[in-house]
Amino acid sequence: MNRIIKLSLVDMKAKDNLEVEDADITDSEIDQEILDTIAKDILCYIISNLQKERILDPSNPVIHLRISGDGRNVGRKIKHVMITFMILNHESYHHNPDYHYTVALYPSTEKYNTIKFILEPFVEELHSLKEDELEITGVLWKFKLYFSSDWKFLAICLGLNSANSKYFCPWYLCSKNEIGDLNKDWHIEKNIDEISINYNTISGHIFPPIFNIIPVDNIIFDELxxxxxxxxxLWELVLSEIKEHGLFNNITKKVILDEMKWLKISFQFWENKDSHNWEYTSLVGDDKKKVLEHFNLELLFRPSRAVLIRKLWDEFNLLYCALKNKKTNPLEFKKQAKEWLILFLTPLSGNPSDFKNFIKGLYLPNQITPYMHVLIFHGWEFLEKHKQWDVKAFSCFAVEKKNHQQVSTFFRKTFKNGGNLLRKNQLYKK
Known part of the structure; x- marks a missing residue:
């Protein structure tokens, strides 16, 4: 592999004040270094093959390059961070992890200073690709750059505060106090050059962006x-409502467990020994979809209430499906998304003391999450701006799967047989 694409190791402790956590790894080389590749070497190798396969057209020499990043907890003390790129022109493989190419992999947490230090050579290469282009076999290839990741990694790379901060939005300067204002019509307005120069005067930004050559409207949220x-x-709000009415008892828990069992979902409740609060299983993606689509809410609420919550869940599911559909009309999506927000904020109706005529509302503005905000106010914009690929092309499913694969490989190298290198060597000899 190293004969085709150059691999190099970078000493993570060569940089002052770099946050590198201790980990239960016996191999000091893995603990102190990261895997770093030269992006241009990878591109030269890939582009030549894509030309032969007629995926890339020399008469239209534009390569759409998507950058992604992902952090993963892989043990009690070990964390991995991975940065990849993918050529969007290769449309058949947007969701195949083998076509998301790793440019950096290191054991640590997602911290701004660490990511910035590690990615300096890669960012310099991106500058070169965008400004000077890349000549391969007589063709001068131009590059359009994109970035997509989960919220945490995206915010770090933008030098932005966390999602629970007052000014949380990567695309618009809105505050948490305004998040439920139905009269607002927010749109993408931030500018990457302005953030790079004046980040300390822009609310919410605490560092200059790492990828300062990627326009803000090419920085896209992960639909997954x-x-x-x-x-x-939505699931938390249901459980919170049950607790609020003092109905979170053994009978209710059994009802939920039985319904989950019927849906073939592994689910448990348990009591936290310290706080004495009841905690529950964190659902995985497929199980969340089952709950969203099929959980019988009438088992927990009176019929009228169950119908209202079910409508909210179903409308969100339709909205999400529309987000992934390349044929979705952006303006229709915008209207549909705003209607969903209005439904989410359904106010109470009638007098609470008049039980027969009183209808409880749904939820409050402070229960809107940042992901709801970007779906409602910016989802349609990304549908419109990225029609060529669609929003689903920027899903991080393949990136997370690739990180999982690399973590699995890492564990086989370091932890199998308790990380005992002598024991492993003996097994290999057998």
Whole structure:
């Protein structure tokens, strides 16, 4: 492999004040270094093959390069961070992890200073690709750059505060106080050059962006995390309402467990020994979809209430499916998304003391999450701006799967047989 694409190791402790956590790894080389590749070497190798396969057209020499990043907890103390790129022109393989090429892989947490230090050579290469282009076999290839990741990694790379901060949005300067304002019509307005120069005067930004050559409207949220996090919130709100009415008892828990069993979902409740609060299984993607589509809410609420919540869930599911559909009309999506927000914020109706005529509303503005905000106010913009690929092309499913694959390989190298290198060597000899 190294004969085709150059691999190099970078000493992570060569940089002052770099945050490198200790890990239970016996191999000091892995602990202190990262894998770094030269992006141009990878591109030269890939582009030549894509030309032969007629995926890339020399008469239209534009390569659409998507950058992604992902951090993963792989043990009690070990964390991995991976940065990849993918050629969007290769449309058949947007969701295949083998076609997301790793440019950096290191054991640590997602921290701004660490990511910036590690990616300096890669960012310099991106500058060169964008400004000077890349000549391969007599063709001068131009590059359009994109970035997509989950919220945490995206915010770090933009030098932005966390999602629970007052000014949280990567694309528009809105505050948490305004998040439920139905009269607002937010749109992408931030400028990457302005953020790079004046980040300390822009609310929410605390560092200059790492990828300062990628326009803000080419920095795209991950549609998969939109689904996962909003589904989490909808389920949390249901359980919170049950607790609020003092109905979170053994009978209710059994009803939920039986319904989950019927849906073939592994689900448990348990009591936290310290806080004495009841906690529950964190659902995975497919299970979240089952709950969203099929959980019988009438088992937990009176019929009228169950119908209202079910409508909210179903409308979100339709909205999410529309987000992934390349044929979706952006303006229709915008209207549909705003209607969903209005439904989410359904106010109470009638007098609470008049039980027969009182209808409880749904949820409050402070229960809107950042992922809801970007879906409602920016989803249609990305549908419109990226019609060539569609929003689904920027899903991070393949990136997370690739990180999982590399973590698995890492564990086989370091932890199998307890990380005992002598024991492993003995096994190999056998």
């Amino acid at each position: 995390h939109v689904f996962l996090r909003i589904t989490d919130r």
